[in-house]
Amino acid sequence: MKSALLKGAAIGLLATSLVAVSAQAEARDTIQIAGSSTVLPFASIVAEEFGNAFPEFSPPNVASGGSGTGKRLLCEGVGEDTIDIANSSSKMKQSELDACHTNGVMDVREVVFGYDGIVFATGINEGDFALTPEMIYKGIAAQVPVDGQMVDNPYTNWNQVDPSLPDQDIFVAIPGTNHGTREVFDIKVLEDGCKAAGLPEMDADAEKAACSTVRQDVVVEISGDYTETLARLQANPAAIGVFGLSFYEQNRDTLKVATINGITPTLATIASGEYPVSRPLQFYIKGEHIGLVPGIAEYVAFFLSDEMAGEGGTLEAAGLVPASADFLASQLDAFNAGTQYQP
């Protein structure tokens, strides 16, 4: 009996190692997607519906991890053990594209499928915030100009920053650097606010540092997803959190949104470009994998269809700010023509 046990174990061991070896030979038939947690809900919905609409393909796998992580995974190389599509809420940088090229990924195509707004929200019972990029910059930058001199940020309360703001301690939860949202936040909020604040004369490097360095005492950088930011707000309702519009839309009962330059973020104000802090959402496709992994071209076409990303489509109901039908069609044409992404 004991030897039978041993034999069984040996056979099991052998079988598993055989499976492991044969895995290398087997072709992958499921599209692998990773990246932005902002794009994740949209991509997951499309993946699921894609599986329903195309019974011959298995539904793609969509992983989170942040835009930066997604682009890094995409650029790891060509082959079955690398992903096919990277979701991203920020544009691919030249350095990221260079990493792709060094690792042999020469064919990178971009598809922009819609827009997202970045909203600033507090707990539902807090004061009303009418913010401008300048106020946010003054509230959270490490050094701010006071009487023409750069000094360590002296403000502790929002009404010190601007008398029109509520009497509330400054505490802001912003996305970590692994999120695409952070990049848009840096450019559209901090840099713009920095310019509006009127820095004293200094050289370009110092100015860049002054515009992008946030103070560490009242600013917390969230590397997880928006539920972590929401948890911070629940622990400290006076905090201001940075969210994607779609997340806010799903949690309107617990969150109160701040206006930026007097504009309330809605689907309409973001689509028209009135609301200043918005960004395009996109995904990057590894061209080398088209045809190798079945269904990539069909997935892209399905994603850009009226039914999904179009106005009145499934993704709009999930909080995406839709792009016009003409724009989506032009994106699909460029993808099919194999147009290469240029930063």
Add this chain to the structure above:
Amino acid sequence: MSDAAFGDIDNRSNKELRELVHKNLAGRHRREAIFRTLGIAAIAAALGFVIILFGIMLSKGLPAFWQANVHTEVYFDPDVIKGGPKPVQEAGQSDADYQQKVLAWQRTVTLSNWNNLVEQSVRRLAPDLEVEKRDVLAIITSAARFDLRDMYVNDTSLLGKTIPVALLASADADNWVKGKLPRDLPDERQQLSKGSRDLADRLLTDGSMTFDFAMHIFTNVDSRSAPASAGLAGAFMGSLYMMLVVIVLAVPIGVASAVYLEEFAPKNRWTDLIEVNINNLAAVPSIVFGLLGAAVFINYFGLPRSAPLVGGLVLTLMTLPTIIIATRSSLRAVPPSLRQAALGLGASRTQTVFHHVLPLTFPGILTATIIGVAQALGETAPLLLIGMNAFIANIPSSPLESATALPVQIYLWQGNENRHFFEGRTSAAIIVLLALMIVLNAIAIFLRTRLEKRQ
């Protein structure tokens, strides 16, 4: 110094000594009382935390097992359902060709406006209520249209018939009728429109909306587009495959190395080094194994990302030290007289070990295995690094297909943006995972007591 102390005692009278002991005694009694109270307090605190944890989880999770369903009748309208009759395989038609035809037919059927059927069947419950189509559809999960499609694809004779069905309510409608959102919130803060809310209330009061046990938590896979029908089946299968890999690999390797090290290996510097390393391995944080798995199994060996096989391999590395250490200690507990008797009767060392020593250690090995597997079942961190945190919309049919695992599913659900619905779902998933753990541990205790009795 001790000499001086003794000398000191010697110089005292008996009375003084007795007083000294008495004074000391009160202090010793007091210290014992303090220690006992602290011990009881520690246990009470630990139990209190467990009770609070379970209380919160059960109170949040149990209601999630019952979900709102709308009981109605659906008319499979021939005017709505497109695609015509299902193709039949003709004589001489190749299988591939036939498959193509069936796929094309299925796609046409899918493109029919199933939402119209859903809308009609809900409307017939409240024909007098004036609500927009969008408001009607908002209270039913968007997966309902695929459920109806699947009913039709499986049985095309339904065309033109009216069949009673239970349509699952959407997550927002479920939140509303369960009172998760305050009823007095203004319209712009509600997830459902006024029309949808009235319709849901109406269906609830006239009894066509009831709370039924949500079997689909166990039979469906995760879902983003229809959160109400999200289930654990995919994650469960992923965990099952991983545990199979762990058992098949970790038990034989772990037991074999333990037997060799304990019974055969010479005791020298090398075996000491190996022993120290095995003990160290047991203390390595699991996230490190995840990094190793990503670097070795995925990047070097080229195994697929997100596959339970890779997860199983990583968890095997984690479980090995547990099994080796436990097996070695149970081997050490076997009395040496048994080995000496066997050797004295002429058995070889291998015979001694496999016929007489190892069988006595089965209860120990079994316990170690099950505890190791239970630990591996709840492990999350290494799986995040090998891509098992992806959204996967189908049940894996082999350990090589992408999957999630139960603890990862809990992590994914707690991150979902629909907080009101998924807080309950997350707790429900935790209850399922804990129930599995308790069952595993119960099996371990049961088998151990049985095997020990037999011996």
